[in-house]
Structures are given as C-alpha cells and as structure tokens.
Amino acid sequence: MADEQRVLSAWYQGRWWLYLLLPLAxxxxxxxxxRRWWLQSRAQPLAASVIVVGNIAIGGTGKTPLIIxxxxxxxxxGYKPGVISRGYGGxxxxxxxxxxxxxxxxHSGDEPLLIAMETQCPVVVGSDRIKSAERLIQKFGCDVILSDDxxxxxxLARQFEICVVDGRRQMxxxxxxxxxxxxxxxxxxxSVDCVVVNGEEPLQTKSVDAVAHMILKPTAWKRVGSDYDGVCQAAVGDQPWNTEDAAVISAITGIGNPQRFFDTLATLGLKVDGRAFADHHAFSPADLAFVGDSPLVMTAKDAVKCRNFARPDWWYLAVEAQIDKVFWETLDNFLENNNE
Incomplete structure (x- = not known):
C-alpha cells in the first residue's frame, strides 16, 4: 500500500501541467x-426508500459487489428491493x-446484468432514474430502491447515501x-451517511464519522459458459484447470481498476499473463483469440459478456463483499427509523 501511494504521488508530481488546469477545476x-443545490431543491420523494451507492472519483471503486x-x-x-442503473455499455x-x-x-450493460443474475431482484436501467424507480415501485412493488452510481x-430524492472509495487510489x-x-x-x-472503503487502507480524508471497510473475498471458480450460470465448479483454493499444462494462465478484465483483479490473482498464487481492456468493454471472440486452447480467467463482470461464446476452460472468479459490522448497524438503524 505504501509503495502504491508513493507511485501515485510520483505520477501526479511528474505531471506539473495539471496545476495549470486548477482554475478550470x-x-x-x-x-x-x-447544480447540486438546484436539483436537490426540486427533487420529489418517491413512494419507497431510496439508497444511493456512488463515488466521487472517476473509475471503478467496487460499487457492484456492494449493491449485490x-x-x-x-x-x-423482509424488504422488496429493486435496483436502478444507467446501464453503461448497453x-x-x-x-x-x-x-x-x-x-x-x-442491451442492459454488464453491471446491471450481473446484479440481476446474482440477486434475482428487479433491475431497471435508463437515464431517467425517476422513471426507472417509479417502474420498480409500480410494476414490481419494490419498497427500497438501490440507485447504482x-x-x-x-x-432523485434519496434518504441514505453511501460513497465507495478505492482504498489504494483514495482521492x-x-x-x-x-x-x-x-x-x-x-x-x-x-455529507453522506456512510463511506465504504474498498480495502483495508485507512481513509485519508479527515473528519468523516461513519467509515466502514469492505473486502472482496474470492469464493469460488465458476465456468463462464451460459450452460454453467451460477454453478460452483471449484473452491477458490483449488485450480480447476490442469496446472501442469498451465504454469502461466491468461487473464483478462474490463473493469475500472484492472490491477486490483490481477493483484487478487497473485495472492491466490497464480502466475498470469494479464491483459486489461477498457471499462465496460464489449468482448468479442476476436478479442480473446490470443488465448488459444489455454485456460482463461476473468471477473464475473467480464463473464456476463463472454458466456455465449466461452470455451470449456474459461473461468471467472466469484467474490463476495464482506463489510464491517458498523456498516450494517448504520444501515439497519436507518431502515428501522425510516419505517416508523
């Protein structure tokens, strides 16, 4: 962590010209x-509680596992949650x-599809989040709306705000x-109700009261192909491919912070030939032709876009978000007080 922070600081220090952009910033x-003041003064409440999950930094922070x-x-x-999202990439x-x-x-975008698959909850995408939320309420009877990003x-009026911060990149x-x-x-x-730091690193911003940490724990290897959707194929400690024929395996990802995925694979003892694509990249067979007949690993977010043309030896790493107890206490207190 300390080394990465020094590298990040050096990156900014080496780009002195960024300071020329400060007046525009x-x-x-x-x-x-x-804009925030103007829109909030005109926001109309909905017939359901709204919990917003977002961030203030560009790039991926881990919102999707938290939503799930x-x-x-x-x-x-005992609630009936539904999820609204912009549907980026679709x-x-x-x-x-x-x-x-x-x-x-x-059509849906990768993250909304993954959320729908993992939760079996109603998910609606669209640029007009109020219309999407009203559809969840009227069609599906949702009493809690989760607004992704x-x-x-x-x-969109909201009662509870969660800001996710990448522990390595911070601000x-x-x-x-x-x-x-x-x-x-x-x-x-x-001004948010809770800050969730993705990682074990302490939040560097001072004076924030409600801070929780989230760890994405790998749980299983699953086959990418659509015939195996949701089926656990191997425990995370095992490698379902032939290790003798694959001392170095291929890994791809199209997420906001690809290095985090590659680092996770390294902690599992894997040596990978990793290739990073743009966030929300729409994978095609041509993109992955370099793999040949070798094993390939990816994230669950990548897998939803590759399942219709996946080969038998393509796997994705399933993860589960584990969050500090203080987060659940804060959330449950809100839900209890909001329903009185």
Whole structure:
C-alpha cells in the first residue's frame, strides 16, 4: 500500500501541467455545487426508500459487489428491493428497460446484468432514474430502491447515501476534474451517511464519522459458459484447470481498476499473463483469440459478456463483499427509523 501511494504521488508530481488546469477545476467544482443545490431543491420523494451507492472519483471503486450484498441483505430483512442503473455499455431497445438474468448485455450493460443474475431482484436501467424507480415501485412493488452510481443524480430524492472509495487510489491528488480524478470535492464525504472503503487502507480524508471497510473475498471458480450460470465448479483454493499444462494462465478484465483483479490473482498464487481492456468493454471472440486452447480467467463482470461464446476452460472468479459490522448497524438503524 505504501509503495502504491508513493507511485501515485510520483505520477501526479511528474505531471506539473495539471496545476495549470486548477482554475478550470475550481470553476467546475463551483458549478457542481450550484447544480447540486438546484436539483436537490426540486427533487420529489418517491413512494419507497431510496439508497444511493456512488463515488466521487472517476473509475471503478467496487460499487457492484456492494449493491449485490446490499440487495441480499434487504431481502433477508423482509424488504422488496429493486435496483436502478444507467446501464453503461448497453443500448436497450427502449427505456426504462427491465433487466433479467437472460438479458443481452448489449442491451442492459454488464453491471446491471450481473446484479440481476446474482440477486434475482428487479433491475431497471435508463437515464431517467425517476422513471426507472417509479417502474420498480409500480410494476414490481419494490419498497427500497438501490440507485447504482447515483450519487451525482440529485434530481432523485434519496434518504441514505453511501460513497465507495478505492482504498489504494483514495482521492488521488485531491483535485476535481480536469486537474484530478474527482467529480466533487473531498468535502462531499462529510455529507453522506456512510463511506465504504474498498480495502483495508485507512481513509485519508479527515473528519468523516461513519467509515466502514469492505473486502472482496474470492469464493469460488465458476465456468463462464451460459450452460454453467451460477454453478460452483471449484473452491477458490483449488485450480480447476490442469496446472501442469498451465504454469502461466491468461487473464483478462474490463473493469475500472484492472490491477486490483490481477493483484487478487497473485495472492491466490497464480502466475498470469494479464491483459486489461477498457471499462465496460464489449468482448468479442476476436478479442480473446490470443488465448488459444489455454485456460482463461476473468471477473464475473467480464463473464456476463463472454458466456455465449466461452470455451470449456474459461473461468471467472466469484467474490463476495464482506463489510464491517458498523456498516450494517448504520444501515439497519436507518431502515428501522425510516419505517416508523
């Protein structure tokens, strides 16, 4: 962690020209604050509780595993949760669009499809989150709406905000775009109900009261092919491929922070030839022709886009989000008080 932080700091220090963009970053930060005030003053509450899961930094932070474990927790508590999402990487024939485990990722986007497969909860995608939420309420009877990547969608009234922070990258250089990686200033963390740090690293931003840590624990290897959807093939400690023929295996990923996946594979003792694609990349057989007949591993998010042309020796690593007890206590207190 310390080495990575030094590398990150060196990256910013070596790009002195970013400081030339600070006036523009300050202007955009001011506009973001005005936009937030304007939209929040006109937001209309819905006939269901709204829990927003988002971030203030660009790039992947681990929101999807958190959404999945949140939905499962709500079901276990007797609620009827539904998920709304923009559906990045997909183009549906119409909006709002209902996502099921059989949906085409080209229509739904990869993350909404993965959420639908893992939770069996109603999922609706569309740019108008209010219409999507109303559809969940009216068609499916949902009483809790989980808004995926919705922190900056202030037209949607919300009762509980969760901001996910990547433990390694944190706030970067602390500047808003285009001088840094932030959508809003670090002070935004002071107004959310809970900050969830993806990783064991301490949150570097001061004065934030409710902070929990989330660890993505690998649980199993599963075959990518559609014939094996959701079927556990091997425990994570075992390797379902022939290790004698695959001392080094191929690994691909199209997530916001690909290095995190490759590091996870290294902790499992795997030597991989890793190739990173753009976030939400729509994989095709041609992209993976380099693998040949060798084993290939990927994330669950990648697998939903490869399942229709996967080979028998392609696997994805299933993970489960484990979150500090303080997070569940904070959430359950909100749910109890919100329903009084």
């Amino acid at each position: 300050w202007l955009l930060q001011l506009l973001a604050c005005l 474990v949140l939905a499962r927790h709500l079901v276990a508590q 183009r549906a024939p119409h909006y709002p669009f209902d996502v099921t485990s059989l949906s085409d990722p080209a 919705g922190l900056q969608h202030y037209r 970067g250089n602390g500047f808003c775009m285009p001088a840094g990686p932030l959508r809003e200033s670090p002070e935004r963390l002071l």
